[in-house]
Amino acid sequence: MDIRKPIGQLFLILGTILMAWGIFGGEAAAGKLPFNLNLWWGAAVFLFGAAMTYYARRAAAAESARESCGTGCGCSKSQ
Amino acid sequence: MFAPILMSSGVSIQLQAVDYLILAVYFAFVIGIGFALQRHTRTSDEFFLSGRSLPGWVTGLAFISANLGAQELIGMAASGAQYGIMTAHFYWVGAIPAMVFLGVFMMPMYYGSKARSVPEYLKLRFDERTRAFNSYSFAIMTISSSGISMHVLADLINRLIGWDYTLCLVVTSVIILLYVLKGGLTSAMYTEVLQFFMIVFGIAPLAWIALRDIGGWDGLVAKLTVTKPDALHSWAGTSGTENAMGVEWYGILIGLGFVLSFGYWCTNFAEVQRAMVAKDMGAARRTPIIGAIPKMLFPAVVILPGLVAFALTGDGQGYELPTKDGVPNYNQVLPSMLLHYFPSGMLGLALTALMASFMSGTAANVTAFNTVWTYDIYQSTIGRGKDDAHLLRMGKYATVFGILASMAFAFVAAQYNNILSILQLIFGFVNAPLFATFLLGMFTRRSSSRGAFTGLIIGTFAALLYHGFSHAVENPLGMKGGWLAQLLGQPAAFTLGTELAQTFWLATVAFSVTFLVNLIVSLVTGRDKTDAELSGLVYSLTPKPIETHEPFLLRPAVLGSLVLVVAIFLNWYFW
Structure with missing residues (x-):
């Protein structure tokens, strides 16, 4: 199992929760800060989750391409 | 609100x-x-x-x-x-x-x-x-x-x-x-x-x-x-x-x-x-x-x-x-x-x-x-x-x-x-003698089984003794140091400025005693393993890992040196 997959999923979910709370949470979500921390940091968390998911998928695609070529299909196994 | x-x-x-x-x-x-x-x-x-x-x-x-x-x-x-x-x-x-x-x-x-x-x-x-x-x-x-x-x-x-x-x-x-x-x-x-x-x-x-x-x-x-x-x-x-x-x-x-x-x-x-x-x-x-x-x-x-x-x-x-x-x-x-x-x-x-x-x-x-x-x-x-x-x-x-x-x-x-002090106290007892044993065991052929075991026992005992006779100014004699002195009704032999200082010196004593005892016993009693038996276990008898196929920056020695340079810079910058 590629750990990047669950990390990606977790942070996508957490980022979504934070952003939604930042937008709809009202006063409780704003706190005493002069800017919407939940919204902006939620976006950062979400982006990180998206990046992890992207790399996990890319690795999985490369893996399955390697497996499907099998033996004798002419593609280099040393890759 | x-x-x-x-x-x-x-x-x-x-x-x-x-x-x-x-x-x-x-x-x-x-x-x-x-x-x-x-x-x-x-x-x-x-x-x-x-x-x-x-x-x-x-x-x-x-x-x-x-x-x-x-x-x-x-x-x-x-x-x-x-x-x-x-x-x-x-x-x-x-x-x-x-x-x-x-x-x-x-x-x-x-x-x-x-x-x-x-x-x-x-x-x-x-x-x-x-x-x-x-x-x-x-x-x-x-x-x-x-x-x-x-x-x-x-x-x-x-x-x-x-x-x-x-x-x-x-x-x-x-x-x-x-x-x-x-x-x-x-x-x-x-x-x-x-x-x-x-x-x-x-x-x-x-x-x-x-x-x-x-x-x-x-x-x-x-x-x-x-x-x-x-x-x-x-x-x-x-x-x-x-x-x-x-x-x-x-x-x-x-x-x-x-x-x-x-x-x-x-x-x-x-x-x-x-x-x-x-x-x-x-x-x-x-x-x-x-x-x-x-x-x-x-x-x-x-x-x-x-x-x-x-x-x-x-x-x-x-x-x-x-x-x-x-x-x-x-x-x-x-x-x-x-x-x-x-x-x-x-x-x-x-x-x-x-x-x-x-x-x-x-x-x-x-x-x-x-x-x-x-x-x-x-x-x-x-x-x-x-x-x-x-x-x-x-x-x-x-x-x-x-x-x-x-x-x-x-x-x-x-x-x-005080969690940190207790943890470090435990590490002072257990890890310091162990590190002395590893240092001699991994980097010299001469360290013998008898030397290692005697060193560990006496080094750990020395740590206990030092702890029993030393205390930090802020602590009264007792569990945090000086318990042996307290038991014997004597003043502590070593008084340190802080608990941290006590921990540092405790570890140093444990390490030094283990190191010396290990070395002396090993030298006196002689080796008990041949070079062949120690192959792969001692640095000089272990083939150097081949790393030429790795990207230059990812080679352990290169990456490690870079990390050390940055660490030295940080120490200097926040002098």
């Missing part, structure tokens, strides 16, 4: 539904990872060693996360407020050089010998009794460490949210138990990686927001120059003991920078295990060096909020340090800062990060414990010749036992308050 309530006993908070939601999502993922790994965890090799298949960045992040337990988040923020930038010594002096040394010089033998644990290496290099001595002392140490970790977590949650202390212990134990039993070492290490990112995303914004509040770095410097100029320097006051730690520069370099840190990072199996299960020699050697990179930068996340907290206090408006009986309660610095700045939502994320760090600290110790118990204690005595399924079952029993014993120890730990 969401307002923090400051109470005399500390800080308490009211969580919103969103905070519980974040906590629940994290727990669901952690348990989910355990179940997802279940089908990859069918043999003892997979359960205890992750099948030696993990890439370097996973083992590297797990390597530092395993240590990010009770010691770090709460303790380092507390020390940041109390000692200032000097606290960074625990990173730039007390961790980085040892981590690089482990990767470059020690991993070739640890990984190359195919030992499954640190005690097993001792068995290969020396003999069965050295392994037995290390296995038992390590087993006791890991259980107490994970017990302390659990205690801090339950205590923190109890104070912050008001959940029942025992309930906290039980709930976190059950979660840890679930994912370790299902996924073994792999799920513990995957959770550690997850936890690493949780901490970065949950705690890092605090340093930034707090700095912003005080007017940036310049504002912090301006404020501290007036109230506590010492706090801005890591080395400047160390020509004598007139500094926050009460230790001279050579005490820091030898005690912390050499004995304590090399002892901890290079011989503690809970750490070394993470590197031992990497997929190949290159990844194994890079593990601690990759870990060293974020480790170097962590002071900005964990120490800085403490420093700012101290600077903010005293003007009667905004943030104030929590107090207990009229004196600052440093252990509450981090929670109170989080509470002061974070709105709900972010608070849930930070709290989840805190809980994650404690839980994975416990899990790291438990996974090291079950391996040492099964391979080094059980299989080498009553369980000789048992099949793999039997060993796997035994590992699972050991996991359950380890967690129950940790819980029991948590109740014991509840009586003490």
Whole structure:
């Protein structure tokens, strides 16, 4: 199992929760800060989750391409 | 309005539904990872060693996360407020050089010998009794460490949210138990990686927001120059003991920078295990060096909020340090800062990060414990010749036992308050003599089994004696030092400025005595293993790992040197 997959999923979910709370949470979500921390940091968390998911998928695609070529299909196994 | 309530006993908070939601999502993922790994965890090799298949960045992040337990988040923020930038010594002096040394010089033998644990290496290099001595002392140490970790977590949650202390212990134990039993070492290490990112995303914004509040770095410097100029320097006051730690520069370099840190990072199996299960020699050697990179930068996340907290206090408006009986309660610095700045939502994320760090600290110790118990204690005595399924079952029993014993120890730990000192005291006893043994065993052929065993016994005994006759000024004679002097009705032979100084010197004494006894006994009684038997176990008899196929910057010696240069720069910059 590629750990990047669950990390990606977790942070996508957490980022979504934070952003939604930042937008709809009202006063409780704003706190005493002069800017919407939940919204902006939620976006950062979400982006990180998206990046992890992207790399996990890319690795999985490369893996399955390697497996499907099998033996004798002419593609280099040393890759 | 969401307002923090400051109470005399500390800080308490009211969580919103969103905070519980974040906590629940994290727990669901952690348990989910355990179940997802279940089908990859069918043999003892997979359960205890992750099948030696993990890439370097996973083992590297797990390597530092395993240590990010009770010691770090709460303790380092507390020390940041109390000692200032000097606290960074625990990173730039007390961790980085040892981590690089482990990767470059020690991993070739640890990984190359195919030992499954640190005690097993001792068995290969020396003999069965050295392994037995290390296995038992390590087993006791890991259980107490994970017990302390659990205690801090339950205590923190109890104070912050008001959940029942025992309930906290039980709930976190059950979660840890679930994912370790299902996924073994792999799920513990995957959770550690997850936890690493949780901490970065949950705690890092605090340093930034707090700095912003005080007017940036310049504002912090301006404020501290007036109230506590010492706090801005890591080395400047160390020509004598007139500094926050009460230790001279050579005490820091030898005690912390050499004995304590090399002892901890290079011989503690809970750490070394993470590197031992990497997929190949290159990844194994890079593990601690990759870990060293974020480790170097962590002071900005964990120490800085403490420093700012101290600077903010005293003007009667905004943030104030929590107090207990009229004196600052440093252990509450981090929670109170989080509470002061974070709105709900972010608070849930930070709290989840805190809980994650404690839980994975416990899990790291438990996974090291079950391996040492099964391979080094059980299989080498009553369980000789048992099949793999039997060993796997035994590992699972050991996991359950380890967690129950940790819980029991948590109740014991509840009586003490200064966690960092106790942990370091334990490491002073166990790791310093062990490091002396490794240094001689890995880098000389002459160190013999007899020398190693005698050295370990006498070195540990010397540490006990020193502890029994020394104490820190702030502590009366007793459990924290000087108990033998107290028993004999005499004054302590050694009085140190601070507990920290006592710990440094305790470790140094234990190391020196072990080293000398080992050396002398080995030289007098002669070698008991031939060069052929020591091949792959001693540096000069181990083939140098081939690294020409690796990218230049990723070669352990190159990457390690780069890390050291940055660490030296940081020491110089924050002089």
